[in-house]
Amino acid sequence: MSDIKPTPAGFDFLGFAGKKYLVMGVANRKSVAWAIASLIEQAGGEVIYTVRSESRRDSTAKLLSGRRVIVCDVEDQSQIDALAITLADENVVLAGFVHAIAFADYSDGMRPFHETTRTQFLQAIDISAFSLTAVCHALKDCFTRDASVVTIGISTTRMASESYGYMAPIKAALESSLAFLTKSFSRFSEMRFNSVSAGLLKTSASAGIPGYVDSYLFAEKVIPRGRAVQTGEVAATAAFLLSSRSSGIAAQSLVVDAGMSINYFDADIVGAVTAAAVD
Structure with a gap:
């Protein structure tokens, strides 16, 4: 017989109730950050949100109505420092931090990787990767001793996907x-x-x-179940990593790709490609 006993109704499995979490990266309802924050709130946790600008605060005002929202542009160290001072002055104690921010300048379209400019690369790595270190260092005194930090990566940083530009090396650094x-x-x-x-x-x-979009549609063909990964699936994994249930997991990247990486040589896909090549 199993040693696992059924949990009582209303049991707080993730242990979020009564705890505070910082979430960076909500832009709209489709954001991964919003999906994660929603799970935290549904489980009884309190979320403090940061957005990158006053205009973003305005655009998310309806979505984040009644919630604490602080402007913090991570490109500006003074704003990161101000965030730390604000939270410290209010004696905020954080049980976790969600870093779901990334940026790459594709205003000139997608170009070969070797044409990436220094300005583009350094801005992307500052916002998308170094900001995790910068924010965690600034807030180090606001975290509980066993706090959990979760960021959002990509399923593989070794795939030279032309549709993702120069962001894979940035995510590798993250x-x-x-x-x-x-x-x-x-x-x-x-x-x-x-x-x-x-x-x-x-x-x-x-x-x-x-x-x-074309790569997304291709992914749906490669994934064994025939459906792309859902934002909610990523959010659920993040919520688990934020919780004490994952206390033995550290310095890891958990891949959530619905099995895409095992199925690149699916017979139907290979057949379609070779048939097209013959035509």
């Missing part, structure tokens, strides 16, 4: 930093840093990437 943050924070805490490495998602941000 995911690599998890080990170093876990190690350095272990000097004074038991904090954990993990990533949900998501497959292709249908979000407003991804829709703006040149060529992304």
Whole structure:
């Protein structure tokens, strides 16, 4: 017989009730950050939101009505410092932090990787990768000893996808930093840093990437179940990583791609490609 006893009705499995979490990256209802924050709130946790600008605060005003929203542009260190001061002054204690922000300048369209400019690359790595370290360092005194930090990666940083431009190397840097943050924070805490490495998602941000929609449709063909990864599936994994239920998982990137990476050589897909080549 199983040693696992049934949980009573209303049992707080994730342990979010009464705890506070910081969520960065909500832009609209389709945002991964919003899906994660919603799960936290549904489980009784309190979420403090940050948005990058006053205009973004205005555009999310209806969605985030009645919630605490702070403007923090992570490109500006003074705003990160101000966020830390604000939370410290209010004696905010954070049980977790969701880093779901990324940016790449594709205003000139998608170009070969070797044509990426220094300005584009450095801006993208500052916002999408280094900001995780910068924010965690600034807020280090606001976290509980066993706080959990979760960021959003991609299912593979080794795939030279032309539809994702130069962001894969940026995400590789983000995911690599998890080990170093876990190690350095272990000097004074038991904090954990993990990533949900998501497959292709249908979000407003991804829709703006040149060529992304075609790759998304292709992913649906490759995934064994025939359906793309849903934002809610990524959010549920993130919620698990934020909770004490995942206390033994640290410095890891959990791939959520619905099995896409095992199925690139599906017979039907290979047949369709070879038939097209013959034609």
